[in-house]
Amino acid sequence: xxxxQAPGKAVRRFxxxxxxxxxxxxxxxxxxxxxxxxxxxxxxxxxILVTVxxxxxRGTYGEVVYKFSIESYxxxxxxxxxxxxxxxxxxxxxxxxLSLVIGYxxxxxxxxxxxxxxxxxxxxxxxxxxxxxxxxxxxxxMILRSSGFLNSFLQWIGVIxxxxxxxxxPTAVLIGMVYEFLPFMVLPLYTSLEKIENAQLExxxxxxxxxxxxxxxxxxxxSVPGMIAGTIxxxxxxxxxxxxxxxxxxxxxxxxxxxxxxxxLTARDWPFGAAASMLLMFLTMVFTLxxxxxxxxxxxxxx
Amino acid sequence: MSEKKPALWLRIYTFLVYAYIxxxxxxxxxxxFNKQKLNIRWEGFTLEWYDxxxxxxxxxxxxxxxxxxxxxxxxxxxxxxxxxxxxxxxYHFPGYGASETLMYIPIVIPEVVMGISLLAFFALIKFKLGxxxxxxxxxxxxxxxxxxxxRARLHGFDKSIEEASMDLGANExxxxxxxxxxxxxxGVLSGAMLAFTLSLDDYVITYFTAGxxxxxxxxxxxxxxxxxxTPEVNALxxxxxxxxxxxxxxxxxxxxxxx
Numbered sequence: 001x002x003x004x005q006a007p008g009k010a011v012r013r014f015x016x017x018x019x020x021x022x023x024x025x026x027x028x029x030x031x032x033x034x035x036x037x038x039x040x041x042x043x044x045x046x047x048i049l050v051t052v053x054x055x056x057x058r059g060t061y062g063e064v065v066y067k068f069s070i071e072s073y074x075x076x077x078x079x080x081x082x083x084x085x086x087x088x089x090x091x092x093x094x095x096x097x098l099s100l101v102i103g104y105x106x107x108x109x110x111x112x113x114x115x116x117x118x119x120x121x122x123x124x125x126x127x128x129x130x131x132x133x134x135x136x137x138x139x140x141x142m143i144l145r146s147s148g149f150l151n152s153f154l155q156w157i158g159v160i161x162x163x164x165x166x167x168x169x170p171t172a173v174l175i176g177m178v179y180e181f182l183p184f185m186v187l188p189l190y191t192s193l194e195k196i197e198n199a200q201l202e203x204x205x206x207x208x209x210x211x212x213x214x215x216x217x218x219x220x221x222x223s224v225p226g227m228i229a230g231t232i233x234x235x236x237x238x239x240x241x242x243x244x245x246x247x248x249x250x251x252x253x254x255x256x257x258x259x260x261x262x263x264x265l266t267a268r269d270w271p272f273g274a275a276a277s278m279l280l281m282f283l284t285m286v287f288t289l290x291x292x293x294x295x296x297x298x299x300x301x302x303x
Numbered sequence: 304m305s306e307k308k309p310a311l312w313l314r315i316y317t318f319l320v321y322a323y324i325x326x327x328x329x330x331x332x333x334x335x336f337n338k339q340k341l342n343i344r345w346e347g348f349t350l351e352w353y354d355x356x357x358x359x360x361x362x363x364x365x366x367x368x369x370x371x372x373x374x375x376x377x378x379x380x381x382x383x384x385x386x387x388x389x390x391x392x393x394y395h396f397p398g399y400g401a402s403e404t405l406m407y408i409p410i411v412i413p414e415v416v417m418g419i420s421l422l423a424f425f426a427l428i429k430f431k432l433g434x435x436x437x438x439x440x441x442x443x444x445x446x447x448x449x450x451x452x453x454r455a456r457l458h459g460f461d462k463s464i465e466e467a468s469m470d471l472g473a474n475e476x477x478x479x480x481x482x483x484x485x486x487x488x489x490g491v492l493s494g495a496m497l498a499f500t501l502s503l504d505d506y507v508i509t510y511f512t513a514g515x516x517x518x519x520x521x522x523x524x525x526x527x528x529x530x531x532x533t534p535e536v537n538a539l540x541x542x543x544x545x546x547x548x549x550x551x552x553x554x555x556x557x558x559x560x561x562x
Contacts, residue, residue, distance in 0.1 A: 021475065028394025032402050035387035035446055039405045042443035046420035053423055102320060109317040124321065128328050130547045133504050134524045135540040139327035142532055149330060240413025243506055247528065257415045264419045277416045288411050
């Protein structure tokens with residue numbers, strides 16, 4: 001530091017680099033900065049915007065009028081929308097329960113398989129889900145429609161004589177949803193089942209518990225974190241889903257996701273769509289908080 | 304858990320669930336080669352639908368859009384997300400908890416809500432909907448997933464190799480490029496692969512942020528299958544499945560060799 005010219009500038013230029021090099025807080029902020037900025041601009045601000053929007057009113061031509069109103073929220077209590085909401089909750093819960101019932105024994109089987117085979121089994125569950133979401137729904141449309149494979153097959157073996165109407169019914173929606181979300185249930189279940197030590201089950205056996213009792217008293221309680229993580233990962237997307245009802249449910253099946261979509265794109269009542277979104281978010285938040293409170297955020301959720 | 308042989312019913316059950324997962328896809332692929340248009344019965348082998356597909360300009364354009372969006376979104380999200388993973392795993396700074404919470408937004412907010420909020424946001428700032436808005440949105444939902452995957456990889460990172468590199472006279476930057484990055488590279492790559500697939504797969508967010516002329520493959524397929532069943536979609540699906548499977552097997556193979 002013998003040169004004294006323009007010391008302020010030299011020091012400042014140097015100090016930024018120096019701060020980054022020497023202060024670990026600065027390094028951390030430098031690394032997290034882009035993510036925080038990006039997520040605040042493209043997620044937090046848009047969500048705040050929707051919150052504000054839900055308290056505004058709709059003009060005659062579908063434009064947003066900047067006048068405070070809670071009318072959109074009041075409209076949600078209209079029996080028509082209350083019914084849709086109840087129906088969405090039902091579909092979300094049924095999808096979750098079915099995924100759990102179908103996925104649990106499978107996750108259990110994989111967790112008990114020899115270590116070498118486990119990753120292969122998991123890979124085989126995930127593989128089809130790397131293909132496109134719409135393609136997977138289309139495959140089910142081909143199978144379920146009245147002249148589809150299921151009906152042709154059942155008629156061919158003589159179980160039925162008239163084709164069954166499955167496509168464009170709530171049953172079809174459930175089949176599609178469960179198919180779509182099953183891996184989100186199986187993976188966290190597997191993670192928590194796999195962690196159970198053999199010794200714990202042996203201890204139960206040594207104390208005289210028959211296998212079913214050991215399962216009920218040891219395995220099942222220890223897999224609760226996996227069940228909760230799986231339930232969150234399935235229930236939240238199932239509640240907001242509108243594509244499966246669109247393609248497989250026909251005109252009769254309307255979920256809250258369809259209502260939100262319609263308000264924003266066809267009915268053009270943005271404040272009402274925003275209010276419905278707030279309600280959906282509120283429900284999924286309450287649900288998530290309730291369950292995570294019960295078990296705590298586990299690594300199961302991050303898998 | 305134990306390695307005792309599971310009960311027979313459990314094996315059969317698991318086999319049946321795998322069948323449930325795979326049969327739809329197998330049917331889809333088989334009937335992309337079927338001569339009959341309504342593809343209920345097998346009428347003979349044909350490549351007609353593939354030929355038709357390659358001449359479908361809208362499909363080709365949608366493919367180009369999809370790949371372009373996925374490539375850009377993946378690269379940006381991987382760089383930013385990896386930085387975030389490093390920050391969260393190794394540093395403490397003011398706002399740590401809040402930064403971590405931000406990452407959970409795409410997990411706990413339903414996609415449709417994220418879609419409409421982005422639509423409202425772009426409308427408010429008068430940003431024209433199109434390829435740019437789709438890409439910006441894809442980056443947003445990809446960052447947290449990349450960060451999660453890379454962070455999991457950093458979990459078991461042995462810091463002493465970095466110290467060794469510094470002891471040997473390398474500075475932070477050289478240490479990062481020559482030691483840290485190569486070590487976490489498998490994690491970064493699987494994060495990037497996840498981002499790429501999420502981007503290719505996305506329908507909901509794309510649907511709300513797309514404008515005229517920015518149709519992607521999922522949007523195109525949706526409009527093709529909305530009212531009718533067409534073998535062209537089977538052909539497209541079969542190709543998609545084939546490409547994804549080849550990529551996955553290559554990456555699995557590469558990872559096994561590395562391990």
